[in-house]
Amino acid sequence: MGSQRLLRNYVKANLGLYSVGVAFIILSNVVQSFFPRVLGEFTDDLQLKVATSHTVAGYSLQLLGIGVAYGVLFGIGQYTNARLGRRFEYATRQKLFRHFSTLSEHYFSRHGVGKLLSYVMNDVTAVRESISNGVNQTTNAIFFILSAFVMMSFSSIPFGLIALSLAPMALIPFIVVFLGPRIRSRSLEVQESLATMTESAEEQFGGIRVTKTFAAEEIAYERFGRNVDDIREKQLRLVRMSSLFQSLLPLMGSFSMIIAILAGGYMTLHGQITLGSFVSLTFYLRMMMTPLQQIGNVINMMQRSRASLERLNHLLAVKPDIREEAKAAHLENGAGELEIRGLSFCYPGSDRRALEAIDLKVEPGRTLGIIGRTGSGKTTLVKLLLRIYDPPAGTIYIGGHDIRRVTLESLRSQIAYVPQDGFLFSTTIRDNIAFSRRDAADDEMQQAAREAQIYSSITELPRGFETKLGERGITLSGGQRQRASLARGFMKRAPILILDDSVSAVDAVTETNIVRQIRAAHRDKTTLIIAHRISAVKHADEIIVLDEGRIVQRGTHKELLALPGLYASLYQIQEEGTRHA
């Protein structure tokens, strides 16, 4: 029952409109069920030779009236339900997107983006189809069959003949109960494989440049091909089962028709029923064939959508790993004082400490340099500061507040973080830089670009700041991308600025200029500079050296150089590298 929650809530919220849609469809079916009856009466009048040209015109008008009324009523009902289906699709995608954005990085590192995209696209569409087409066709089919049955019962057709003719259709519920769950489980398999294929496609396209430079297209093709083969197999299994199901229902309808023709024909021959009743009966049965086919379609569709609905509900029930306390305080815009006390941290599922016994304090407006070998825990420290992963309570304080006790939004608004990979959105350079402050004045945005040493590169482009970037900013070089992302960080003007290896892709002269700008324009900001190159941190008020998650050295550039240790040896290696370059 829980699997239906999403749909149930939606239907509940839109019950009024749904009732209108369903009422129109029911009404259209009641109207339509008069058609065979009028036709039967017309046949009898013709056979008894009581029909005049006046009655012929009268019957034709009645039949036309029934046809038009059916069309209009059904059209309105169908439109109403289809609209509700589209609204469900729109609202559910919004809901999923909003929900995804509350989930932690840890969740996304376990679930491929392609798979999540597939849920948002394929599963939502499957449910929407069942809401609009499903509701329309089910209502239409059930109510047409019911109205036809009632009309037949109140006609001159003997009840025994009706019951005999409809007997094969009584088998339909058994067929549904037997085949329905089988279709659903096969459908679930197909949807899962579709999600895996989307994930694989996303990865292959994302890595297309690597594939091409390694001339490994065949390997990529083969990997993707394996997913496609898998889907084909599962689709075929599903198609076999649903085709069997869909053909069984009209087959039952055909048996009914044959019985009606045999028994009804016999009774007409022997004068037990009129020709008009025979025509009505066969026409009713003929008209039931389409709804029967529809029921087949709908049940197939419903089974597929139930599988999707289960998954969507499951996704929406995932609780974010990083949660705010019930009484989380709002972290006021402070001066940016930062303190870490005895911080140790293991990633979820790992028993290795990525950070161990970290203690440090950065006064407002001071700069801390963080240096260390790859994998030493530098980025982990930043992820904990931003609560991308939760640090243990009582270990990190900003402005004297334990960051575990404040709202995520107010915490993150205090920090401008510039990551190494400098992801840019497929929009204009302006929108990328002014990402956190869309309404900022142009000169403020241009100033941030100047500080990040990217201003002249942008103004040289034909459309300047209005240049649209391709997916992931493909039209910019790696260094330009990094600087654009740096400008975005500067633009936030938050009390704490964190640069995570954010100048690694720029040349030494540009790096020096950027560092100079940070020292001049961001003098009042608490700044953390993570770097591999000593040149990026040597001006910091304090530098810490991380090794295997521990602070192994701390001091100013001068102090650290004077001591034997990792810092001095790194400096030596880097200096030699520069001299030999």
Ligand SMILES: Nc1ncnc2c1ncn2[C@@H]1O[C@H](COP(=O)(O)OP(=O)(O)OP(=O)(O)O)[C@@H](O)[C@H]1O
């Ligand atoms: N999501 C994760 N799950 C488990 N372990 C992780 C995760 N991210 C990083 N680690 C591990 O934590 C350790 C520290 O990684 P971190 O990214 O902080 O290093 P770093 O100093 O920033 O390295 P680099 O200079 O290469 O960016 C590494 O051993 C890494 O393998």
